[in-house]
Amino acid sequence: MTIDRRQFLQGTTAAGLSASFSGMGFAQGSSEPIRLGLLTVKTGPLASGGIDMERGLMMYMAERGGMLAGRKVEVIVADTGGVPATARTKTQELVERNKVHVLTGPLAAFEALAIDDYIRSQKIPTLSVAAAEDMTQRKQNPWFVRATSTSSQCAHVLADYCYKVLKYKRIIVVADDIAYGHEMNAGFQRVFEDLGGKIIQKIFPPLTAPDYGSFIAQLKTDADAVFLGFAGSNGFRFIRQFNEYGLKGKMAIVGGMTAIDESVLRNMGDEALGIITTCWYSAELGNPINAKFAPKYRKEFGYDPGFYAAATYVNGAVLEAALNAVKGNVANKEAFMAALRKTNTMTARGPVTFDDYGNVVGSVYIRRVERTDGRLVNSVVQTYPNISQFWNYDPKQFLANPVYSRDWPPAKNLL
Amino acid sequence: MQFWVIQTLNSFSLGALLFLLSSGFALIFGLMRVVNLMHGSLFMIGAYVAAVAMHKGTGLAMAAVIAAVTTAVVGGVIERLILRRLAGNAQGQVLATLGLSFIAADFCLIVWGGDPIPIETPAMFQASMKFLGFSFPTYRVVVVAIAVIVGGLLYLLLERTRLGAMIRASVDDMQMARAVGIPASALFTIVFCLGALLAGLGGAIGGPIFSAYPGLDADMLPLALIVVILGGVGSLVGTFVSSFIIGFLYTFGTALLPDLAYVILFLPMVVVIAFRPTGLFGTIKT
Numbered sequence: 001m002t003i004d005r006r007q008f009l010q011g012t013t014a015a016g017l018s019a020s021f022s023g024m025g026f027a028q029g030s031s032e033p034i035r036l037g038l039l040t041v042k043t044g045p046l047a048s049g050g051i052d053m054e055r056g057l058m059m060y061m062a063e064r065g066g067m068l069a070g071r072k073v074e075v076i077v078a079d080t081g082g083v084p085a086t087a088r089t090k091t092q093e094l095v096e097r098n099k100v101h102v103l104t105g106p107l108a109a110f111e112a113l114a115i116d117d118y119i120r121s122q123k124i125p126t127l128s129v130a131a132a133e134d135m136t137q138r139k140q141n142p143w144f145v146r147a148t149s150t151s152s153q154c155a156h157v158l159a160d161y162c163y164k165v166l167k168y169k170r171i172i173v174v175a176d177d178i179a180y181g182h183e184m185n186a187g188f189q190r191v192f193e194d195l196g197g198k199i200i201q202k203i204f205p206p207l208t209a210p211d212y213g214s215f216i217a218q219l220k221t222d223a224d225a226v227f228l229g230f231a232g233s234n235g236f237r238f239i240r241q242f243n244e245y246g247l248k249g250k251m252a253i254v255g256g257m258t259a260i261d262e263s264v265l266r267n268m269g270d271e272a273l274g275i276i277t278t279c280w281y282s283a284e285l286g287n288p289i290n291a292k293f294a295p296k297y298r299k300e301f302g303y304d305p306g307f308y309a310a311a312t313y314v315n316g317a318v319l320e321a322a323l324n325a326v327k328g329n330v331a332n333k334e335a336f337m338a339a340l341r342k343t344n345t346m347t348a349r350g351p352v353t354f355d356d357y358g359n360v361v362g363s364v365y366i367r368r369v370e371r372t373d374g375r376l377v378n379s380v381v382q383t384y385p386n387i388s389q390f391w392n393y394d395p396k397q398f399l400a401n402p403v404y405s406r407d408w409p410p411a412k413n414l415l
Numbered sequence: 416m417q418f419w420v421i422q423t424l425n426s427f428s429l430g431a432l433l434f435l436l437s438s439g440f441a442l443i444f445g446l447m448r449v450v451n452l453m454h455g456s457l458f459m460i461g462a463y464v465a466a467v468a469m470h471k472g473t474g475l476a477m478a479a480v481i482a483a484v485t486t487a488v489v490g491g492v493i494e495r496l497i498l499r500r501l502a503g504n505a506q507g508q509v510l511a512t513l514g515l516s517f518i519a520a521d522f523c524l525i526v527w528g529g530d531p532i533p534i535e536t537p538a539m540f541q542a543s544m545k546f547l548g549f550s551f552p553t554y555r556v557v558v559v560a561i562a563v564i565v566g567g568l569l570y571l572l573l574e575r576t577r578l579g580a581m582i583r584a585s586v587d588d589m590q591m592a593r594a595v596g597i598p599a600s601a602l603f604t605i606v607f608c609l610g611a612l613l614a615g616l617g618g619a620i621g622g623p624i625f626s627a628y629p630g631l632d633a634d635m636l637p638l639a640l641i642v643v644i645l646g647g648v649g650s651l652v653g654t655f656v657s658s659f660i661i662g663f664l665y666t667f668g669t670a671l672l673p674d675l676a677y678v679i680l681f682l683p684m685v686v687v688i689a690f691r692p693t694g695l696f697g698t699i700k701t
Binding site: 043044046047048049050051203204205206208209210211213214215217218221233236237240241244245246247263264266267268269 | 417418421422425426428429432520521524528529530531532533536541543550551552554555624625626628629630631633634635638665666667669670673674676677
């Protein structure tokens with residue numbers, strides 16, 4: 001029985017691997033290819049975003065004919081299942097068995113934290129997707145660049161927009177009870193309260209809350225808006241229930257960068273119309289790169305690219321720019337890493353450069369859900385260019401504070 | 416005032432959903448002593464099947480029937496092909512159902528993808544209703560009514576029919592039941608199908624509130640465990656009452672002490688296991 005199962009597993013794994021390799025269609029050339037490891041999630045609750053990550057990266061590579069900077073690039077995909085321990089094992093496998101030169105991913109903050117010390121010790125240049133703040137702040141990893149954003153980078157911008165443009169004065173923040181949710185809320189709160197607004201209530205439902213009814217019933221009724229710091233499908237479920245409890249129209253909904261992702265939007269209805277969110281990307285961006293990418297992606301897969309597809313597509317462009325700078329030489333890791341950090345290139349999200357800590361300085365967008373061509377889209381209403389992870393704060397002072405958390409900065413206006 | 420009224424209604428509707436979820440689990444556990452760790456998966460499959468049926472144009476009621484029948488068939492196949500071989504091997508059964516739950520999760524992911532699939536609330540229940548002047552989702556009240564009806568039917572089945580008498584006899588003393596000629600083999604299959612049917616029904620009815628999404632199985636299973644352990648194995652009344660107790664504890668717990676949501680949920684279970692292993696209404700030690 002045991003042997004049967006093992007043989008079966010080996011058989012299926014081998015079949016799966018060969019299928020994914022042949023699907024990429026990169027022939028082995030005479031010169032050694034650059035090996036790029038993709039850490040993604042293809043099983044479990046986070047798989048939706050993870051599959052988009054693979055699709056975005058593969059689309060970028062296919063457009064380049066599998067070549068970057070004149071060298072063949074071999075992509076090796078590893079499924080972490082969204083589990084930190086597996087992320088670590090798979091990273092070791094990619095580095096030690098597949099001998100990858102560069103990594104992209106992982107998806108989730110706790111996965112990134114799980115491989116942090118390993119990529120330091122092995123010196124593997126990593127283009128992250130995950131948002132864990134401190135990896136480009138107080139505990140910056142020299143082998144790490146992030147072209148997406150920290151948890152709070154976009155939330156800072158939305159707070160500014162809410163206060164100055166939407167004229168909101170009192171806001172409730174609701175987010176998943178994980179570091180990502182805490183950091184996003186904290187960033188929002190800090191900027192909003194520094195401007196003079198008030199966060200009158202903070203609610204952190206468990207990540208796997210089956211039902212938001214009991215949380216929605218607690219919402220203070222005298223708020224101008226509620227800010228949603230959710231990931232995955234939670235924002236979508238919260239909004240539906242918010243409407244069912246008759247709150248639609250009583251206060252506005254605004255959302256963080258994963259609250260109403262394109263991947264969720266396609267399953268929503270009119271209840272989403274008019275909701276304002278922030279992100280470093282929208283499938284609606286009009287820049288020349290995205291004007292090709294988004295329609296092509298939609299044509300191939302039947303839905304708009306969102307946060308995760310764009311993340312790896314942008315990482316592809318960043319990687320290409322750095323490889324061009326070192327003429328495809330990845331053997332000299334220090335020089336390659338230095339080139340990555342000096343990246344200054346156009347991508348689907350707009351121009352990307354990195355700060356001294358390896359985190360992106362780029363455009364952040366305010367988006368409103370609208371209906372065009374019969375489908376819901378995150379239409380861009382305002383662009384904030386050159387946004388860093390520190391917002392308008394001085395980096396030194398910013399870093400002297402504790403990392404954003406559930407209780408920092410302290411909320412002064414809870415009622 | 417609004418807080419207390421709405422949260423009380425929330426407690427009832429959550430309790431109703433918990434009863435739909437855990438009655439099947441309790442039935443299987445009580446009779447067969449099988450901790451069916453696949454129960455959450457059956458709930459999730461029910462939700463997905465209902466979503467598919469509704470996209471094909473059926474109403475929620477019809478979709479729920481299709482979902483329930485589907486999961487009943489799945490349950491029957493699993494009982495006949497797998498659990499049957501592990502009779503008397505409780506550990507083997509737990510591990511087998513756990514394994515099946517992982518397989519089911521990946522199966523659903525492959526078939527339906529990783530994105531949540533919404534299940535429409537029936538049009539006539541979409542509006543919120545007024546209760547003492549406060550808005551409350553109509554559908555949640557309907558769910559409570561459905562749970563009460565299902566509970567009533569189950570009660571009649573167990574207390575007033577020959578099948579129910581056989582099940583009760585087998586729960587109390589399996590050896591004696593066999594000795595007097597109760598066909599335990601057929602009974603096991605029937606009960607497992609019935610339990611699976613209830614899970615699928617729960618998934619479909621709960622669908623408009625939870626939607627169908629990967630991970631729904633893992634979110635639901637612990638809740639079913641808590642309810643059954645608190646209520647007492649083999650007691651329908653216990654399951655019914657403890658569903659509402661947990662509904663109230665969870666709703667008010669998360670509202671009043673949000674940081675301790677899981678403590679409030681699991682502490683009663685731990686206390687019951689430690690100090691009253693038969694549960695509130697049960698006669699059998701867990």
